Amino acid sequence: AKARAAGAAGAAGAAGAAGAAGAAAGSVAKTEAQEPVVLRSAASRALFSVIRAEGTAPAEFSEHSDRLFGLLVEETLATLPGVVPKTVRTPCGDYDGLAPLPAKDVAVVSIMRAGDGLAEAFRRVLRGVAVGRILIQRDEASVDKRAKLYYSKLPKDIASKKAVVLADPMLATGGSLVRAVGVLLAAGVREDRIVVVNVVSAPEGLATLRRAHPDLRIVTGAVDAKLNEQRYIVPGLGDFGDRYYGTV
Ligand code: PRP
Ligand code: URA
Numbered sequence: 001a002k003a004r005a006a007g008a009a010g011a012a013g014a015a016g017a018a019g020a021a022g023a024a025a026g027s028v029a030k031t032e033a034q035e036p037v038v039l040r041s042a043a044s045r046a047l048f049s050v051i052r053a054e055g056t057a058p059a060e061f062s063e064h065s066d067r068l069f070g071l072l073v074e075e076t077l078a079t080l081p082g083v084v085p086k087t088v089r090t091p092c093g094d095y096d097g098l099a100p101l102p103a104k105d106v107a108v109v110s111i112m113r114a115g116d117g118l119a120e121a122f123r124r125v126l127r128g129v130a131v132g133r134i135l136i137q138r139d140e141a142s143v144d145k146r147a148k149l150y151y152s153k154l155p156k157d158i159a160s161k162k163a164v165v166l167a168d169p170m171l172a173t174g175g176s177l178v179r180a181v182g183v184l185l186a187a188g189v190r191e192d193r194i195v196v197v198n199v200v201s202a203p204e205g206l207a208t209l210r211r212a213h214p215d216l217r218i219v220t221g222a223v224d225a226k227l228n229e230q231r232y233i234v235p236g237l238g239d240f241g242d243r244y245y246g247t248v
Pocket of ligand 1: 111112113114115136137138139145147168169170171172173174175176177205231239240241242
């Protein structure tokens with residue numbers, strides 16, 4: 001299905017919908033972390049300019065998405081619950097930094113299929129991290145695009161991880177992510193240890209997710225203007241999975 005902009009809204013102005021989200025980047029305080037962390041660099045804007053463009057071919061789309069995933073991965077790893085401040089000695093003085101979590105303390109779970117590329121980006125950086133998969137798909141035939149759960153396979157010790165990353169590129173109505181968070185909670189994961197990571201969020205989906213699960217953290221590449229009648233994100237980028245995997 002192809003998303004059509006119902007209006008001429010751009011992404012940049014819409015980012016304000018999430019509040020002063022960017023200020024939370026790098027923060028480790030719980031209260032601030034509950035505001036979404038939004039990428040705001042020139043690098044993310046340049047990459048978005050390629051993947052959002054209607055004419056971008058699948059090969060170029062997936063290459064630039066993978067590069068954008070790299071930015072999201074680093075921002076997320078610095079935002080995980082359990083990350084604490086750490087001062088390191090440089091050859092010339094002290095630097096106030098952060099202590100990242102080792103791979104053994106983290107699990108990465110993707111919502112298939114579009115979340116799989118994002119999960120791989122985490123695996124490239126966090127070598128040996130435990131990975132789980134949840135298959136949820138929007139029922140495009142239903143009016144409210146209800147999310148259906150088909151399958152899940154999670155690491156056995158997921159409830160004892162200090163942080164669980166839940167990867168899915170698009171947060172539209174929020175139905176898929178609310179369903180996936182329910183699967184994690186049922187497996188014993190604490191809500192305040194879940195970090196949702198995605199490429200583009202709609203304000204509607206963010207509100208739904210935060211209402212249902214106020215204690216989880218969100219890292220997103222952009223907060224767009226709204227959903228259209230087909231519940232696609234505007235301006236968005238269309239169907240992420242179809243464009244990334246070339247099934248348009
Ligand atoms: C897309 C996307 C999300 C979901 C978001 O998946 O990857 O999982 O839609 O929509 P929502 O917030 O309204 O639930 P889709 O069901 O199209 O499957 P795909 O990964 O196979 O493309
Ligand atoms: N899924 C997508 O891939 N894109 C949207 O805009 C909404 C749901």
